[in-house]
Amino acid sequence: MSDLTSSLPETSRRPVPSLHRIPGYALWCKADWVLRIALVVGMILVLLTIAAPLISPFDPNDQSLISRLRPPLGFERYKAGFFLGTDELGRDILSRCIYGLRLTFALALAGAVIGLLIGGTLGLLAGLVGGVFEDFVMGAVDAQIAIPFTLIALLILAIFGSSLEIMVLVLGVYGWEQHARIVRGEVRKLTGMPFIEAARAAGAGPVRIALRHILPNVVSPLVVQFTLNFSNIVILESTLSFLGLGVQPPTATLGSMVGIGRDYLPTAPWIVVAPAMMILLLTFAVQILGDWLRDHADVRLRSR
Amino acid sequence: MLSYVLRTLLKMAVTLFIIVTLVFFATRLSGNPVDFVIGEGITQEDRQLLIAYYGLDGSIATQYRKFIASILTGEFGLSFLERRPVADIAAERIWPSLKLLLSTAIFTFALSIPLGIAAAVYRTRFIGSAIMVIAFMGYAVPPFVIATLLVLIFAYTLNWLPVVGDGTALHFIMPTLAMSGMFVAALTRFTRNAMLDVLGQDYMRTARAKGLPERTVILKHGLRNASITILSVVGLQIAGWIAAGSVVIESIFSWPGIGDLLVRSAIMRDYPVLQFGVLMVAVAVICINAAVDIAYAYADPRIRLAKG
Numbered sequence: 001m002s003d004l005t006s007s008l009p010e011t012s013r014r015p016v017p018s019l020h021r022i023p024g025y026a027l028w029c030k031a032d033w034v035l036r037i038a039l040v041v042g043m044i045l046v047l048l049t050i051a052a053p054l055i056s057p058f059d060p061n062d063q064s065l066i067s068r069l070r071p072p073l074g075f076e077r078y079k080a081g082f083f084l085g086t087d088e089l090g091r092d093i094l095s096r097c098i099y100g101l102r103l104t105f106a107l108a109l110a111g112a113v114i115g116l117l118i119g120g121t122l123g124l125l126a127g128l129v130g131g132v133f134e135d136f137v138m139g140a141v142d143a144q145i146a147i148p149f150t151l152i153a154l155l156i157l158a159i160f161g162s163s164l165e166i167m168v169l170v171l172g173v174y175g176w177e178q179h180a181r182i183v184r185g186e187v188r189k190l191t192g193m194p195f196i197e198a199a200r201a202a203g204a205g206p207v208r209i210a211l212r213h214i215l216p217n218v219v220s221p222l223v224v225q226f227t228l229n230f231s232n233i234v235i236l237e238s239t240l241s242f243l244g245l246g247v248q249p250p251t252a253t254l255g256s257m258v259g260i261g262r263d264y265l266p267t268a269p270w271i272v273v274a275p276a277m278m279i280l281l282l283t284f285a286v287q288i289l290g291d292w293l294r295d296h297a298d299v300r301l302r303s304r
Numbered sequence: 305m306l307s308y309v310l311r312t313l314l315k316m317a318v319t320l321f322i323i324v325t326l327v328f329f330a331t332r333l334s335g336n337p338v339d340f341v342i343g344e345g346i347t348q349e350d351r352q353l354l355i356a357y358y359g360l361d362g363s364i365a366t367q368y369r370k371f372i373a374s375i376l377t378g379e380f381g382l383s384f385l386e387r388r389p390v391a392d393i394a395a396e397r398i399w400p401s402l403k404l405l406l407s408t409a410i411f412t413f414a415l416s417i418p419l420g421i422a423a424a425v426y427r428t429r430f431i432g433s434a435i436m437v438i439a440f441m442g443y444a445v446p447p448f449v450i451a452t453l454l455v456l457i458f459a460y461t462l463n464w465l466p467v468v469g470d471g472t473a474l475h476f477i478m479p480t481l482a483m484s485g486m487f488v489a490a491l492t493r494f495t496r497n498a499m500l501d502v503l504g505q506d507y508m509r510t511a512r513a514k515g516l517p518e519r520t521v522i523l524k525h526g527l528r529n530a531s532i533t534i535l536s537v538v539g540l541q542i543a544g545w546i547a548a549g550s551v552v553i554e555s556i557f558s559w560p561g562i563g564d565l566l567v568r569s570a571i572m573r574d575y576p577v578l579q580f581g582v583l584m585v586a587v588a589v590i591c592i593n594a595a596v597d598i599a600y601a602y603a604d605p606r607i608r609l610a611k612g
Contacts, residue, residue: 142315143322146590148547151566151582155330158570158578235446239552242448243567258452265452266460273456276449287444 031292038288041281045101052102056095057083060252064090069268085270087261093274100252101278107164107237107253111171112230118172119179120222126180127187128210137180144177153236157245167246171237175229182225186218227290231283238279254279305608308601316594323586328371331575332364357381375583381576383569390580394565400470401550401561407480408549412487417527417534419488420495424503425522427496435492442489447549451482451556468558475557483553487545494537498530505529532603539596543589 031039048055064086071078072085072093079086084093126137144152153170160166190196191214199213238255240246247253249260254275261271355361374380380390419435426432458465458478466475502508503526511525512518547563554563562581569577602608 139318140322143319146319146544146593147323147586148544148589150548150551151585152326154551154566154570155327155578155582158573158575159330231444239446239448243552243555244571245567255448258449262452262455265456269456269460272452276452279449280445283444283446284441287440291440 030296035288035292038285038292042285042289045105045282045285048098049102049105052098056092056098058092058095060091060096060099061250062091066090069264069271071268072270072274084274085268087257087271088264088268093257093271096252096257097254097274097278100254100257100275101282103247103251103253104234104237104255104279104282107167107171107247108230108233110168111174111233111237112226114168114172115175115229115233116179116222116226119176119181120183120218122176123180123183124187124210124215124218127184127191128206128214134184138184141177141180149174149236153240154245157240162240162246162248164247167237167240170240171233174233174236178225178229179222182221183218186221187214190214190217224290224294227286227293231286231290234279234283234286254282305601309598312594312597312601316590319590320587323590324372324375324583327579327582328368331579332367380580383577384574385569385572385577390576393577394562394580394584397560397562397565400559401554401563403470404476404479404483404550404554404559404561405546407476408483408487411480412484412491415484416488416491417495420492420534421499421522421527423492423496424499427500436496439489439492442485443493445485447482447486447552448556450485451478451553454478454482455556470559479553479557479559482556483549486549490541490545491534491538494534495530498533498537499526501533502526502530536600539600543592543596547585547589 028036028039067079067082067086068090069088070082070086070090073083075085082092082094084097087093087096122137126134152173156170157166196209196213199209204213237246238253238258241253241255242259244256244259247256249256257275258272258279261268261275264271352361361367378391382388383390383393386393416439419439423432423435423439455467455478459467465478466472467478469475507529508521508525511521516525550561550563551566552563553559554561555567558564562585565577566581566585568574569581
């Protein structure tokens with residue numbers, strides 16, 4: 001054996017740059033083919049979102065009345081350059097899909113983060129403080145679970161109209177109760193544990209215990225819930241926009257493209273099919289990832 | 305048992321109070337609804353009359369008291385658009401909604417219970433994983449996408465099914481399919497998990513050892529025991545799902561039900577109708593949840609026989 005290695009040229013002894021240095025490579029190795037597809041699709045969608053202005057061939061709101069309702073590549077009357085065809089105002093569907101995806105992503109991310117912050121903070125405080133405050137928070141959680149969120153969203157959007165800010169607010173209110181419930185449950189479970197007792201005995205104050213000892217232990221269930229929540233918010237946002245209650249035209253979101261394109265379904269189905277497929281890819285990718293995380297991320301759950 | 309029932313009812317009352325208050329403040333926060341809807345062409349006296357009619361004059365406290373009183377007495381006022389009592393408008397739409405829910409429920413149970421059992425029994429085979437993949441897809445796809453694609457295929461391409469209305473049996477097919485997608489996916493999962501738990505139990509082995517046919521073992525001994533778990537999971541979520549699903553699906557197919565009414569009144573800013581619709585659906589959901597809660601408590605001897 002030693003002959004073999006010593007006969008190799010000096011250069012190959014140097015440590016090879018390992019694939020394991022790439023973040024997420026370990027995840028990729030453990031993944032089955034479904035998750036791999038989801039990861040690739042997810043990455044492509046994220047790239048599309050980030051690079052939207054570079055990639056999209058046209059401005060999403062540029063109208064061209066002479067090239068209205070042109071079909072996608074490969075059909076009769078296809079107009080060069082408009083790969084996925086044009087809509088009823090002659091706007092490029094590919095560009096609108098990319099920008100729509102971008103907005104959907106941004107809204108869902110903002111909504112999910114707000115929900116996480118509200119729910120996480122209230123849950124943490126409720127678990128630590130207890131007493132009347134806890135009863136109040138958990139009462140609000142129960143109420144939000146009991147009332148279908150679609151009703152709340154309809155009410156808010158009808159009354160305040162729908163601008164991007166209101167949309168972010170509505171999506172942010174969605175799902176906070178799940179975060180609050182999870183965090184508070186974990187905190188209650190953790191506060192009884194010996195290592196918290198030990199930290200307290202060592203003289204750590206309540207803030208330090210909350211941030212340094214409890215919070216890190218709540219992270220993994222929160223990540224899972226965040227991912228599932230993100231995918232639900234994507235569905236909620238596109239549904240509201242589809243119904244005409246969400247983001248208003250001419251701004252493109254995937255949901256409103258399907259909603260408005262519905263009127264042209266008999267004659268120009270491509271207006272609807274492209275954004276609908278985009279929504280499917282997005283929700284599949286996120287949901288698969290969330291499901292997988294739920295089954296594998298938590299070390300304690302996995303060993304069971 | 306009695307104390308449990310009382311606690312459930314109290315919780316229900318608190319939730320009702322919260323939703324009523326939420327509806328009240330939401331409709332008042334954004335300025336005077338009368339101005340939104342009626343606009344400019346109206347005399348000052350008429351405006352005052354309208355404001356008084358809808359209980360929008362006086363301080364917030366007076367308005368709130370009037371609002372509660374109007375709910376308790378069943379005086380919900382007139383629709384801004386149709387100039388008819390909102391209760392009448394909503395009442396016409398209950399039956400179509402129930403019809404759609406009924407057909408969805410039948411379809412969902414008829415499909416997902418057998419699928420869930422099959423997925424559990426054949427869990428190691430291709431068919432088992434295939435069922436779960438399909439169930440997963442039903443869960444991840446928004447219902448409005450399913451509905452739109454169904455319309456594109458079956459109404460416009462194949463010309464088999466009508467799109468709008470609830471006239472004939474054919475009208476039920478697409479809305480039922482689109483609405484069941486999510487329910488079938490969820491119920492199949494629940495059934496599979498519940499069956500998996502049951503399949504490993506000792507009494508299943510005993511049943512097989514007695515020489516019972518596999519069919520009887522699975523259906524009589526397995527499913528009957530799993531059904532308690534299945535129903536307890538379904539019962540707690542069903543009401544909320546129904547509300548969300550019917551809003552979207554009814555609106556897409558112009559189904560003359562409550563969900564379609566809610567979306568219409570939200571878009572047209574017909575506050576009295578929206579207010580009434582939201583309250584009605586919320587009350588229905590909360591009552592169903594409370595009933596389900598109490599039913600389980602009754603079924604669970606640990607709670608039923610508890611003292612107090």
